[in-house]
Amino acid sequence: MKKIVPFGGISLATVALFFVYSCLVRSGSTDLALQAQLVWGTNNDKPDDPKLKEVDAKVTERLRTALKWKNYFEVNRQNFIVRAGTPKKVKMSDHCEIEVENFGNSSIEVKLYGKGKMVVKKTQKIKPGELLIFAGDDKNDTAWFVVLSQSEK
Amino acid sequence: MINHETELRLQAYLDGELSPGEAKAVEDFSNSDADARSLFEELKLTKSLLAENELEVRLPESRGFYWSKIQRQIEREEKGQASEQAETAATSWWLRFLAPAAALVALAVLVVVALRAPKGAEALVALDDSHEIETPLEETSSFSFQSEAAGMTVVWVDSHRE
Numbered sequence: 001m002k003k004i005v006p007f008g009g010i011s012l013a014t015v016a017l018f019f020v021y022s023c024l025v026r027s028g029s030t031d032l033a034l035q036a037q038l039v040w041g042t043n044n045d046k047p048d049d050p051k052l053k054e055v056d057a058k059v060t061e062r063l064r065t066a067l068k069w070k071n072y073f074e075v076n077r078q079n080f081i082v083r084a085g086t087p088k089k090v091k092m093s094d095h096c097e098i099e100v101e102n103f104g105n106s107s108i109e110v111k112l113y114g115k116g117k118m119v120v121k122k123t124q125k126i127k128p129g130e131l132l133i134f135a136g137d138d139k140n141d142t143a144w145f146v147v148l149s150q151s152e153k
Numbered sequence: 154m155i156n157h158e159t160e161l162r163l164q165a166y167l168d169g170e171l172s173p174g175e176a177k178a179v180e181d182f183s184n185s186d187a188d189a190r191s192l193f194e195e196l197k198l199t200k201s202l203l204a205e206n207e208l209e210v211r212l213p214e215s216r217g218f219y220w221s222k223i224q225r226q227i228e229r230e231e232k233g234q235a236s237e238q239a240e241t242a243a244t245s246w247w248l249r250f251l252a253p254a255a256a257l258v259a260l261a262v263l264v265v266v267a268l269r270a271p272k273g274a275e276a277l278v279a280l281d282d283s284h285e286i287e288t289p290l291e292e293t294s295s296f297s298f299q300s301e302a303a304g305m306t307v308v309w310v311d312s313h314r315e
Contacts, residue, residue: 066300066307112310120295121287122308131305136312 030084032102033151034126038076038092041069041135041143049073059147062131069143079151082108092146098134100148110134110148126150155188163193167200 039055040047041063052073054060060072075093082088082102089099097113109123112134126132126148134146155163159182165171166179183189212219286308288295297308 062303062305065303066298066305112308114312118289119293119312120308120310121285121289122297123285124306129304131303133305133307134310135307136310 030102030104032082032084032106032108032126034080034082034100034108035149035151036078036080036090036092036098037074037145037147038096039063039145039147040073040075040138041067041071041145042073043070043141045071047071047073055147059131063133063145063147067135067143072145096144096146098146098148106150108132112146155186155192159189160192163189164196167193167196 037055037059040052052075055063055072055074063072064070078090078092080088080090080100082100084102084104087099087101089097091097095115099111099113101109103109103123106125106127107123108126109121110132111121112119120134122132122134124132128150130149132148134148135143137143162171162175162179163183166176166183171179183193286295286297288310293310293312295308295310297306299306
């Protein structure tokens with residue numbers, strides 16, 4: 001018996017439309033401007049290295065609300081752009097490096113390397129104003145931080 | 154021992170269906186044959202029991218009116234069944250059409266609503282909003298925590314140093 005409406009065709013078309021739309025949404029945003037800061041956290045008032053400057057007051061305040069250290073000093077800062085589908089490696093120090101991949105729609109994958117070995121990999125969205133922080137403890141009750149955020153335009 | 158033909162004749166005699174001559178012959182036979190007599194008495198008793206215990210049904214209206222009522226009832230039920238079948242056929246056609254159509258519309262709406270959020274707002278379903286963490290080194294472990302108040306996610310890496 002001939003079908004009045006070709007439901008099979010409609011269903012197939014809808015599924016195809018869904019995937020095409022998903023792909024378009026996923027690839028909606030292309031370049032992502034990011035900032036990475038290597039930060040040293042301590043309870044001392046002054047850093048061991050006098051050349052280090054204090055982290056921006058707003059960021060410091062936010063770090064203090066969630067972390068135990070009193071003062072945060074910036075060791076290095078990198079601004080960079082990550083194109084969708086092209087991972088970007090950024091050197092933060094002699095021993096620390098990050099690799100960021102842009103999945104589109106503000107979704108990123110960050111690989112943290114220590115002495116050339118991948119230590120941790122994290123995938124998540126990073127919205128404007130939000131911070132993605134990788135951290136670990138250091139000697140004398142201090143800690144290191146790699147603070148990632150979207151660059152302010 | 155009496156045969157089936159004789160049994161039938163005895164029954165017919167009891168029901169008064171035989172001619173006087175035949176009736177006389179059957180009566181004589183039953184009087185002379187013990188089996189025939191016994192069967193006749195049994196049939197007679199059965200008939201009397203049925204006649205006495207059968208309920209007499211009296212129609213509340215005339216016979217013609219009674220049967221015409223039954224005929225009308227049958228016709229009415231036939232018409233009802235026909236219209237019900239037609240209605241069922243129409244309903245099932247629409248169901249066949251509407252069910253997949255509604256499913257497709259619902260799917261389309263879900264796709265649009267889920268993936269198309271207003272500017273600055275979070276989509277209801279973000280396909281790529283995955284939060285995965287992986288620590289490949291054995292001597293290293295990690296965990297992450299999120300502070301909504303500070304708007305930050307912290308991935309804490311523990312290298313198990315002594």
